[in-house]
Amino acid sequence: MLHLADSLHIEDETELQGGWRDLADVLNAGADRVILYGPPGTGKTYAALHYGTLGVxxxxxxxxxxxxxxxxxGCWIPVGEGRWSWLEGPAIRSWRLGSRLVVDEVDRASGDVLSLLLAVTDTDGSAQWRHPSTADVVTPHDDFSVIMTTNIERLSELPVALRDRFPIAIRIDRAHPAxxxxLSSDLRGPALNGSLGDEDRRISLRTFYAFDQLRRSLGAQRAASLLFAEQQATAFLDSLVISNLRP
Ligand SMILES: Nc1ncnc2c1ncn2[C@@H]1O[C@H](COP(=O)(O)OP(=O)(O)OP(=O)(O)O)[C@@H](O)[C@H]1O
Ligand SMILES: [Mg+2]
Structure with missing residues (x-):
């Protein structure tokens, strides 16, 4: 079993909630095809790149x-004197080395790339690719895994055949504890809750990082005014004070 706590940089996996708990469980159970979806700036790509990869x-x-x-x-590239060399692409490299392939913002892929992704992410046994110069058949290494990320909420917008290759889809709606x-300690609680509550006014991790950095030299008021519209800046600063009054 993988012990994700190490790669998650947290003391204890039981701290995880919601989608993060589900992700830890499915990776620990050996799942190798997962979609992470939901609002921006919660750590989907970071998790896809780092969690359960055993450092590869x-x-x-x-x-x-x-x-x-x-x-x-991959593609052929000119290497001078009329010669060409095959430059291996990330998907085939990942197959060969048995590493994690992260397909970010998958809903934005063109039709051609989506069709190719059907082959690249196909289940073991069906997936194979022929090297154009050696004609060697390459198949995915046993440790190969794919995580796709997207901000779309309705996964039915993805092609049915691609969706079918990913039976596990996890909605991530909050920042990862790690x-x-x-962040500075007073921002951690609000960032974890995506403070300001409702979905429309969720504040992404990136905004919290920017606020933390700006306020160090500019002060909280100025930092908030640079990052938010007027009313939202006041609401943000108020909610920060309130959340830090709580025991
Ligand atoms: N566990 C983590 N430890 C440290 N930094 C993190 C962690 N998770 C996310 N971050 C940082 O938070 C920021 C947002 O994370 P990330 O890009 O993974 O979000 P995302 O959910 O993929 O957003 P989007 O949907 O917009 O692509 C990045 O700067 C990333 O480095
Ligand atoms: Mg991302």
Whole structure:
């Protein structure tokens, strides 16, 4: 069994709640295809890159309309004197080395890349790729795993066949406990709750990090005024005071 607490930089996995608890459980149980979805700035990509990877560096694909199939599996590049060399792409490298492949913002991938992802993320036994120069057949290493991330809330917007390759989808709606340890102590509780409550006014980890940094030299009022609209700045500062009054 993987002991995620070490890679999560937390004392005890039982501290985890909600989607983070589910992620720890499924990775501990050996799941190798997971979708993490939900609001921005909760630590989905960070978790996908680092958790349960046993220290083997992960490969990351950031899907945009401009990402091409060559960026996924590889392409020929000129190496001078009319010669060409095959540059292996992150997906095949990850297959070969048995590392984690992180497919970020998967909903933004173009049709071609989505089709290729069906092959790259296919279940063991079905997945294979032929090297264009050696014709060697490459299949995924036993330790290969994929985590896809997205901000879409309705996973039915993903192609059915891609979704089917990922039976486990976990909604992450709060910051990871380890991520808030980078913040000054008075910000940790609010950051963990995504303070200011409702979904529309959730404050992402990135905003908390920026607030913490700016306030060191500019003071809390000025930092809040630079990061939020007027009313939200006041509400944010008030909620910070209130949350730190609580025992
Ligand atoms: N466990 C963690 N430890 C330290 N820093 C973290 C942790 N989790 C997240 N962070 C930091 O928080 C910020 C946001 O994390 P991340 O990019 O993973 O969010 P996300 O949920 O993928 O956001 P988006 O949906 O916008 O892509 C990053 O700066 C990241 O380095
Ligand atoms: Mg992300």
């Amino acid at each position: 560096p992960s490969e990351r694909l950031i899907c945009t309309e401009d990402l091409t199939t060559a960026d996924v599996t 991520s808030v340890m980078r």
